[in-house]
Amino acid sequence: MEDKRRRWGKFLLEVIVLAALFTVVQYLIATGLLNRYYQINLTLMGINIILAVSLNLINGFTGQLSLGHAGFMAIGAFASVIMTTLLGYPFMIGILAGMLAAAVAGFIIGVPTLRLKGDYLAIATLGFGEIIRVVLQNIDYIGGPAGISGISKMTTWPVLFIATVITIVVIVNMINSSYGRAIISVREDEIAAEIMGVNTTKYKVLAFVVGAGFAGLAGALYAHYFYIIKPETFNFLKSFDILVMVVLGGLGSTTGAVIAAAFITALNVVLQEYAAVRMIIYALILIIVMIYRPQGLLGNKELTRRSFDKIWSGRHVSSANK
Amino acid sequence: MSKKGFSKKVALLVLAVFMLAIVAGCGGDKASDKASDGDNKVGDTIKVGINCELSGAVASYGDNARNGALIAIEEINKAGGVLGKQLEPLVRDNQSKTDEAMNVSAALVDEGMVAQIGPLTSGAVAGSTPVMMENQIPLIAPAATANNVTVDEKADKVRDYIFRMCYRDSDQGQRMADFAIDTLKVKNAAIFGSTSDDYAKGLAKYFQEEFESKGGTIVAVEGFMNGDKEFRGPLTKIRGKNPEFIYVPGYYTEVSVLIKQARDLGLSVPIGGGDGWDSPDMVKVAGAEALNNTYFTNHYSVEDPDPAIQSFVEAYQAKHKKAPDSFAALGYDSVKLLADAITRADSADPVKIKEALEKTQDFTGITGKMSIDEQHNPVKNIVVIEYKDGKLVSR
Structure with a gap:
C-alpha cells in the first residue's frame, strides 16, 4: 500500500517537473527570449537525445555494437518527407510513417545480421547503413544526391518535447519490463541466457527494431526542422556522432545517454566561435573521459533521485567518520 | 583501492577545471562581443x-x-x-x-x-x-x-x-558543348561522368542537350562513382565507339586518374570537363603529357595577365x-x-x-x-x- 503511494508520488513529481520544464521553455520561446539560434540547438539537442537513447538500447542494453543508426534516421527522414511534402499528408502521419519504415528496415536488416557478434556485427551494420545511403542517393523520386528541399518546418517545441519524453519513457519502461531483463541477459551472457530459455534472437531483433523505429522518429523530426535533407547528411560519420554520445554517457545508462547528448550539443554551441580548435577540444574531452572513465560518464548506472540521496548521505557519513 | 579512487577524483577534477575554463573563456568572449556590439551601434x-x-x-x-x-x-x-x-x-x-x-x-x-x-x-x-x-x-x-x-x-x-x-551547372555544360562543336569542330562525343553527385550529373545533362541541339551525336554515355580508381572497362567500351570528344564532368580526384588511363589505352581525342577539374593535383596525378589536348570550363585563370x-x-x-x-x-x-x-x-x-x-x-x-x-x-x-x-x- 505504502509502496503504491510512493510510486504515485514519484510519478506525480516527474510529471510536474516535466510540465514545468516544458512551460518554462515554451514561455521563453513565446516571449522571444530564446532566439532562433538557441532554438535550433535546442531542437538538435532533443533529436540527439532521441538518437542516443535509442542507440543505447541496442548498443548499451543489448550489447550489440551497431554502427548503422544514421541509416535508420535517414529512412525515417525520407519516409516522413515523402508523406508530408510529396504526398501532402499531415505531419503526424509523416512521423508514424517514418518510424514504421525505419522499424521495418531495422527488422529486415536485424534478422540476418544479428546472428553475427561483436566486430562482425559492427561491420555488417556499418555496411547496411552505407547501403541505405547509397540507395537513397540513387532514387530520383527523392531527388538523388541533392535530396529534398522546401520541407515545411513542423517540428515545434511541443512536438519535440513530447517525442523526446515518449522515447525515454518507452525505452526506460521497456528495459524495466520482463523484455528488458531478457535483453540485458543477452548482453551479460548470451549462452547462459539461451540455456535459461531466453529466445536471444527474438530479443535482439526486438531491441534492434525498437531502436531503429525511434531513430526514424528522430529523422522525421530532423527533416521537418532543417528544411532540406540529403542522403549525404546521414553518412557513417553521423552514426559515429551518435555512438560517441552513447559511449561518453556510459553504455547501458539512459540518463547517461541523455546527459551526453545534451552535453555534446551544448559543447558544439559553446565552441562554435572557435572553429579552428573546436575539433581538438572535442577530441581531447573524449580522450580524457575514455582514459579516466572508460565506462563512460555514468557507467551503466542511472542518475535518479535516489542516487542524489545516496551521494548526499554518503558524504554525510564520510564526514561523520572523520 | 583508495589510490585508485584518488586518481579518479583527480581526473574528474582536471576535466571539470578544463570544462570550466572553456565555459569561462567563452563567457568572457561573449561579454567582449557584447561590448563591441555597443560600439557598432555608434557605427x-x-x-x-x-x-x-x-x-x-x-x-x-x-x-x-x-x-x-x-x-x-x-x-x-x-x-x-x-x-x-x-x-x-x-x-x-x-x-x-x-x-x-x-x-x-x-x-x-x-x-x-x-x-x-x-x-x-x-x-x-x-x-x-x-x-x-x-x-x-x-x-x-x-x-x-x-x-x-x-x-x-x-x-x-x-x-x-x-x-x-x-x-550555374547548365551554363557550364552548354559552354563546353558550344566549345566542342564551334571551336574543336567535333561532331560526335561520348560522356563519361560521375553519377555520385548532382553537379556532375547536371553538367552531363546540359552538355548532352546543347550538343544534340547543335546537331552533334552522343555515341556513348558511361558513369563512374566518386572514389573509383579503375576506369579502363568503360573507357575500352568508349574507345569502341570512336568518339571525337569525351566529356568528363566530375572532380579532379577521379578525373586525373581517368585521363591517365584513357591516354594509356590510346584514346588521344580531346577530353573536356568542368570546374571540378581545377586543382594542382591534376598535373601531379595525370602527368603533363596525358593532359595535353584537354579542356575545362572555369571561373578564371591564374595565368590571366x-x-x-x-x-x-x-x-x-x-x-x-x-x-x-x-x-x-x-x-x-x-x-x-x-x-x-x-x-x-x-x-x-x-x-x-x-x-x-x-x-x-x-x-x-x-x-x-x-x-x-x-x-x-x-x-x-x-x-x-x-x-x-x-x-x-x-x-
Whole structure:
C-alpha cells in the first residue's frame, strides 16, 4: 500500500517537473527570449537525445555494437518527407510513417545480421547503413544526391518535447519490463541466457527494431526542422556522432545517454566561435573521459533521485567518520 | 583501492577545471562581443558573416574561399572601408553540414551581420536559406552551382535574398558543348561522368542537350562513382565507339586518374570537363603529357595577365604560399560585389543591400565582368582553359 503511494508520488513529481520544464521553455520561446539560434540547438539537442537513447538500447542494453543508426534516421527522414511534402499528408502521419519504415528496415536488416557478434556485427551494420545511403542517393523520386528541399518546418517545441519524453519513457519502461531483463541477459551472457530459455534472437531483433523505429522518429523530426535533407547528411560519420554520445554517457545508462547528448550539443554551441580548435577540444574531452572513465560518464548506472540521496548521505557519513 | 579512487577524483577534477575554463573563456568572449556590439551601434564597422566549410568533407573549398574573402576585406579596409566604415568579418565553420550551415547563419544573424558570404556547396546554401529569408539578410553564395539555389523551382519564385557569384551547372555544360562543336569542330562525343553527385550529373545533362541541339551525336554515355580508381572497362567500351570528344564532368580526384588511363589505352581525342577539374593535383596525378589536348570550363585563370587578377594572385600567394583556386577568386569577388552594393545602396541596411545587389550592372571582378539577372545569377563569360604541357592556358 505504502509502496503504491510512493510510486504515485514519484510519478506525480516527474510529471510536474516535466510540465514545468516544458512551460518554462515554451514561455521563453513565446516571449522571444530564446532566439532562433538557441532554438535550433535546442531542437538538435532533443533529436540527439532521441538518437542516443535509442542507440543505447541496442548498443548499451543489448550489447550489440551497431554502427548503422544514421541509416535508420535517414529512412525515417525520407519516409516522413515523402508523406508530408510529396504526398501532402499531415505531419503526424509523416512521423508514424517514418518510424514504421525505419522499424521495418531495422527488422529486415536485424534478422540476418544479428546472428553475427561483436566486430562482425559492427561491420555488417556499418555496411547496411552505407547501403541505405547509397540507395537513397540513387532514387530520383527523392531527388538523388541533392535530396529534398522546401520541407515545411513542423517540428515545434511541443512536438519535440513530447517525442523526446515518449522515447525515454518507452525505452526506460521497456528495459524495466520482463523484455528488458531478457535483453540485458543477452548482453551479460548470451549462452547462459539461451540455456535459461531466453529466445536471444527474438530479443535482439526486438531491441534492434525498437531502436531503429525511434531513430526514424528522430529523422522525421530532423527533416521537418532543417528544411532540406540529403542522403549525404546521414553518412557513417553521423552514426559515429551518435555512438560517441552513447559511449561518453556510459553504455547501458539512459540518463547517461541523455546527459551526453545534451552535453555534446551544448559543447558544439559553446565552441562554435572557435572553429579552428573546436575539433581538438572535442577530441581531447573524449580522450580524457575514455582514459579516466572508460565506462563512460555514468557507467551503466542511472542518475535518479535516489542516487542524489545516496551521494548526499554518503558524504554525510564520510564526514561523520572523520 | 583508495589510490585508485584518488586518481579518479583527480581526473574528474582536471576535466571539470578544463570544462570550466572553456565555459569561462567563452563567457568572457561573449561579454567582449557584447561590448563591441555597443560600439557598432555608434557605427564604426559593417559586419560581414562568412559561413564556410572549414572542416568536414569539402573543407578545402571553404578554406580557400575564406582566404579569398579575407584578402578582399583587408584590401577594402586598407583603402578606407565602405561608406567610411571598416568591414568586420565574422568567420564561422559549418563543418560541411547542412544543419550546421543553418545553425551558423542563425548565430551570425544574432551577432548582427548585414550580409553573408557562403556557404560553398549548394546543399549547405539551401540549409542556410530559410534563416536568411526569414531575417531578410542577403546571402552571396560564391560557388553554389545548382540551378535551384536562387530559384524555388516548385513555386517558380526567385529566392529574394539569395545571390550567387558563379555560373550555374547548365551554363557550364552548354559552354563546353558550344566549345566542342564551334571551336574543336567535333561532331560526335561520348560522356563519361560521375553519377555520385548532382553537379556532375547536371553538367552531363546540359552538355548532352546543347550538343544534340547543335546537331552533334552522343555515341556513348558511361558513369563512374566518386572514389573509383579503375576506369579502363568503360573507357575500352568508349574507345569502341570512336568518339571525337569525351566529356568528363566530375572532380579532379577521379578525373586525373581517368585521363591517365584513357591516354594509356590510346584514346588521344580531346577530353573536356568542368570546374571540378581545377586543382594542382591534376598535373601531379595525370602527368603533363596525358593532359595535353584537354579542356575545362572555369571561373578564371591564374595565368590571366589582367593586373587586377595578378595583384590578387600575388597577395594570395604571399599570404598562403599557394596559387588561389577558383573558390578563393569567387570568395574574393563575392566580398567585392557586396562592398560595391553597399556603396551603391549608400547604406548598410540588409534590405537596401539586397536591392542594390539586384541592380548590379557591369560589375568587374577578377572572375569577369558581370551583371545580376532577374533570377539572381551572374551573367558572365565562362573561361575555357586548356592544359598545355602542364600549364593552364585560357582559350
